[in-house]
Structure formats: structure tokens, C-alpha cells
Amino acid sequence: MSVSSQTPPHDEKSVLELELEQSREAPSMARAAIAAFSANRDLDAATLATLTLLVSEVVTNAVIHPDVEPPGGIRLAARFAKGQIRVEVTDEGSGFTPQPRDPAKSDRGYGLYLLEQQASAWGVDQSSGNTVWFELVV
Numbered sequence: 001m002s003v004s005s006q007t008p009p010h011d012e013k014s015v016l017e018l019e020l021e022q023s024r025e026a027p028s029m030a031r032a033a034i035a036a037f038s039a040n041r042d043l044d045a046a047t048l049a050t051l052t053l054l055v056s057e058v059v060t061n062a063v064i065h066p067d068v069e070p071p072g073g074i075r076l077a078a079r080f081a082k083g084q085i086r087v088e089v090t091d092e093g094s095g096f097t098p099q100p101r102d103p104a105k106s107d108r109g110y111g112l113y114l115l116e117q118q119a120s121a122w123g124v125d126q127s128s129g130n131t132v133w134f135e136l137v138v
Helices: 026-038 045-064 110-118
Strands: 002-006 014-021 073-081 084-091 121-125 130-137
Touching (some): 014 026, 026 045, 026 073, 026 084, 045 073, 045 084, 045 110, 045 130, 110 121
Antiparallel strands (some): 002 014, 073 084, 084 130
16 A cells, blocks of 8 residues: 655645555555545544545445456545545446446445435546546535
């Protein structure tokens, strides 16, 4: 795991970049990193809980679903700017087309459903790897 966090001088933006191995530990490492990155930013408890949950869900999907042999790589990037945070999680898989959650499968399919319900915006970008991104008003 490698972590880079930077705040450009005289700029409200700050960036987190985290490289993870496609492993069972990746979601917990991502949760810890986003919690540390969010410290001292005056986020209320509910917003921090939502942010942490969404990061965990998207990273979990990047561990479980890509069509690559482990240990593939996962990249987590986050940026605070102008009252919101944008998070991007990129894996080495070939991508997917988002589908509505199948209510008949009650034990899975909640990651993208939670993004739909909680994020202010989200999407999938397949221009370089498979990236799921979301934005959350903070």
C-alpha cells in the first residue's frame, strides 16, 4: 500500500491517492485512509459515516468483481473542493454496465444502490481502467 496526501499551497483543494492490492484487506485500508484524510475538516458524524460506507462499498466491488487474477491493483483517489468530496476507485477489470439492484437477491447488490441513494452524483468511467466515482456534499 502506498499513500500520498497533499494540499497545494494557497488552495482549498487537497488530494488523497492510495494504491491498494486487490485483497480482502483493501476495504478496511481504504476506510482508514478516508477517515484520516477527512480528519479536521468539520464533517458531521453522519456525513463521515456515509463517506466511509460509500468508499468501503466501492472498494469492495473493486476487490470482488474485476475479471483479473489477484493481486490486481486498485487506486483510490479523493479530492475535497468547494463544499464536496469526489472519490474515484479504479481497478484493472474490463468494466461493467451499471444495472438496477435485483430485489430478489437480498444478500448482494447494495453497493451501487447505496451510491444512488446517498451520493450527490456518481458514475462509471472506462476510459483508463474501470473507474467508479462519486461526489458527496460535505
